[in-house]
Amino acid sequence: MEDAHQLFDEMASPPDVVTYGIMVHGYCAIGDLETALKLLSEMATRGLELNPVAYTSVIALLCDNGQVSDAVRIVEDMVVHGVVLDAVVFTTVMSGFCRKGDLAAARNWFDEMQKRGLAADGVTYTVLINGLCQAGDLKEAERVLQEIEKKGLDVDAVTYTALIDGYCKVGKMTEAFLVHNRMVQKRVTPNVVTYTALSDGLCKQGDVQAANELLHDMCNKGLELNVFTYNSLINGLCKAGNLEQAIRTMMDMDEAGLKPDVYTYTTIIGALCQSGELDRAHNLLQEMLDKGIKPTIVTYNVLMNGFCMSGRVEGGKRLLDWMLEKNIRPNTTTYNSLMKQYCIDKNMKSTTEIYKGMCSQEVPPNENTYNILIKGHCKARNMKEALYFHSEMIEKGFRLTASSYNSLIRLLNKKKKFIEARSLFEKMRKEGLTAEPDVYNFYIDLSFNEDNLESTLAFCDELVEVTLMKSKADMDDGFTEQHIK
Numbered sequence: 001m002e003d004a005h006q007l008f009d010e011m012a013s014p015p016d017v018v019t020y021g022i023m024v025h026g027y028c029a030i031g032d033l034e035t036a037l038k039l040l041s042e043m044a045t046r047g048l049e050l051n052p053v054a055y056t057s058v059i060a061l062l063c064d065n066g067q068v069s070d071a072v073r074i075v076e077d078m079v080v081h082g083v084v085l086d087a088v089v090f091t092t093v094m095s096g097f098c099r100k101g102d103l104a105a106a107r108n109w110f111d112e113m114q115k116r117g118l119a120a121d122g123v124t125y126t127v128l129i130n131g132l133c134q135a136g137d138l139k140e141a142e143r144v145l146q147e148i149e150k151k152g153l154d155v156d157a158v159t160y161t162a163l164i165d166g167y168c169k170v171g172k173m174t175e176a177f178l179v180h181n182r183m184v185q186k187r188v189t190p191n192v193v194t195y196t197a198l199s200d201g202l203c204k205q206g207d208v209q210a211a212n213e214l215l216h217d218m219c220n221k222g223l224e225l226n227v228f229t230y231n232s233l234i235n236g237l238c239k240a241g242n243l244e245q246a247i248r249t250m251m252d253m254d255e256a257g258l259k260p261d262v263y264t265y266t267t268i269i270g271a272l273c274q275s276g277e278l279d280r281a282h283n284l285l286q287e288m289l290d291k292g293i294k295p296t297i298v299t300y301n302v303l304m305n306g307f308c309m310s311g312r313v314e315g316g317k318r319l320l321d322w323m324l325e326k327n328i329r330p331n332t333t334t335y336n337s338l339m340k341q342y343c344i345d346k347n348m349k350s351t352t353e354i355y356k357g358m359c360s361q362e363v364p365p366n367e368n369t370y371n372i373l374i375k376g377h378c379k380a381r382n383m384k385e386a387l388y389f390h391s392e393m394i395e396k397g398f399r400l401t402a403s404s405y406n407s408l409i410r411l412l413n414k415k416k417k418f419i420e421a422r423s424l425f426e427k428m429r430k431e432g433l434t435a436e437p438d439v440y441n442f443y444i445d446l447s448f449n450e451d452n453l454e455s456t457l458a459f460c461d462e463l464v465e466v467t468l469m470k471s472k473a474d475m476d477d478g479f480t481e482q483h484i485k
Contacts, residue, residue, distance in 0.1 A: 033058070200235075225258070402428070
């Protein structure tokens with residue numbers, strides 16, 4: 001682009017609107033917003049007739065970067081300069097708001113577009129349907145699709161697939177296949193993205209066989225599976241417990257000329273960790289590295305969690321040391337996994353070392369970090385440390401979990417800090433969190449001994465409610481287990 005800009009400056013005659021438009025688009029394509037805006041300003045200064053084309057490139061870049069408010073200001077600047085807004089501008093801004101999850105703003109822009117008499121095309125409606133699906137309003141997304149079908153607008157595979165994918169993501173496979181069937185009836189050919197969405201939905205429901213059949217049907221129709229399709233199937237196989245078949249599918253993928261990516265490997269590494277096959281998971285990580293596939297922090301965290309969940313916490317510590325040695329930055333989740341397992345093992349010395357290492361690496365603790373540390377120190381009866389971390393987390397705006405409240409209340413009562421314990425107990429109740437039965441029993445006995453009948457009855461009622469909820473949860477778990485068997 002530097003050479004292009006030099007030629008641009010050395011042109012014998014002043015550049016025209018088309019030339020400026022090409023240059024603005026080029027700089028936006030490489031993400032150079034500053035130069036693109038400078039060129040727009042030059043156009044205005046030179047008195048050239050501004051049009052929506054050059055502006056749209058800048059608006060699209062801002063929306064892609066999540067700077068939708070700035071994109072709106074560019075639109076306002078267009079209006080100031082007398083540029084007539086077209087459907088593309090409205091659709092681009094709508095897309096930006098949808099990606100941010102601000103569906104209300106997207107709908108406002110859609111309504112304004114219609115008020116101005118601008119015809120929404122398939123792209124505009126697809127953006128709206130996508131936004132509605134992301135917001136979980138599938139009923140409205142269905143209504144919008146039916147509306148554009150009635151209008152006789154060209155509805156392509158992308159539009160239908162947007163709604164199909166929305167249904168698949170929430171497990172509404174019947175509705176997804178009804179849209180698929182409607183699509184076929186209207187002679188719109190499903191594409192590889194359509195089949196991938198359906199396959200992924202079936203896999204998430206555990207129906208891997210149906211997903212396999214769907215993919216065979218896709219191949220018979222001449223469509224080639226892509227990396228996303230294979231990854232969807234591999235993920236489904238792993239969740240269904242068909243680990244060996246998932247590994248064979250990854251090999252099939254390689255043989256088909258599609259290289260497994262970081263997601264493929266991470267999915268299988270996670271499944272191997274869950275099945276306790278840590279050595280195979282570690283070997284797969286090494287295979288990734290040998291093939292030049294760079295693991296993400298999620299990959300390392302999956303392996304770290306595997307080490308910790310299987311009780312091989314020292315293996316997890318060695319992994320952390322190796323990451324630091326290779327300048328791979330761990331995140332909060334990495335440290336939390338190790339600290340949690342050390343706390344379970346009642347090894348608070350190692351927990352403290354990991355926490356100090358986390359701070360030295362400037363990795364910020366999160367709410368989960370503090371709850372892990374508080375429960376760990378309560379378990380070890382380190383009241384001073386538990387209260388210190390409780391105070392620090394409150395200062396940072398984090399909240400205690402119900403189990404952390406229970407742990408702190410028990411410890412304070414054991415240490416004869418009854419006033420502090422009672423204060424926490426009341427705060428917990430105000431937050432709508434549930435105390436454990438033993439904590440309720442402590443305060444029922446205390447209230448009874450104090451002849452406080454009102455409190456005794458209130459605590460008894462809450463305990464009965466907690467007990468009933470727990471019994472129901474146990475029954476539901478038992479039913480689910482029998483159902484699975």
